[in-house]
Amino acid sequence: MGSGRASLGEYHRGKAWKPFQGFHFNRVGSGRASLGAYQRGKVWKPSQGFQINGPSLSRIVLVAFGSDTSVNYCDKAEALFLRGYNCAQATAAAFAEDLGLETSLVLRSTAGFGGGTGGLRETCGAVSAMAYLAGLHAGAHAPEDLVTKTALYDLVKKMVREFTALHGTTCCRDLLEKAGCLPLPNPSERDAKYYALRPCARIVASAAEISSRTLLPPR
Helix, strand or coil: CCCHHHHHHHHHCCCEEECCCEEECCCCCCHHHHHHHHHCCCCCCCCCCCCCCCCCHHHHHHHHHCCCCCHHHHHHHHHHHHCCCCHHHHHHHCCHHHHCCCHHHHHHHHHHHHHHHCCCCCECHHHHHHHHHHHHHHCCCCCCCHHHHHHHHHHHHHHHHHHHHHHCCCEHHHHHHHCCCCCCCCCCCCCHHHHHHCCHHHHHHHHHHHHHHHHCCCC
C-alpha cells in the first residue's frame, strides 16, 4: 500500500500548486480562467436578493483599508450574503474558485457556522470562515507537525486580531447588539428591513478583505 504522501504526489503529478489557489488544470472554464475574466472590467452581480443603491459596502471598507486588490472578493462575499447565504457561507464561498472547490461544497461545509455557530450567537460566522480559509490555505500537514500547526494557529490569530481591531469583537451577539439588532436564536426572514438594519454585509466584506490580503499572494 502506498502512503498518503505517495498517493498525493501521484495524483497531482504534472499539476502546478499555487498558494491558496489549489491545483489548476490548463483548460477552458477553470477557476483561474473564470476569475481572470471576472477581473477584466466586469462587474459581478447577484442574480437575486436585496440591492443597495450607491457605493457597495465592500468598497467603503476597502477605502478604509487603502486596498484595491481584494475588491472582487469583498464584492462577492457581500453579494452572496445579500442573496441569503449566512455570514460564514458568504465569506468562504467568495474564494471557492481560488480554492479549486465547487461553490456548492463550500456552501454546505460552512452552513452550520451561521448565526454565530448554529444560532448560538457566539463566534461570528465570518470569523469562523476566516479560520476555515486559513486551514485550506496552510492546513495540509502531518498531525505531529507542531511547527506547521503553530504557524497556522498564528495566522488565524493574526486575522482575528485584525477583525477585532476593526469591529471591536468577534461575538455575533455583540456585533448585532452594537448595531441595534436583536440577536435571535433562529434565522430571520431576509427582507429590505433586515438588510437595512444588519451590519453583516459590511462584516463579511471586511472578513473577505482580511482573508484575501493575508492568504493570497500579492498581485
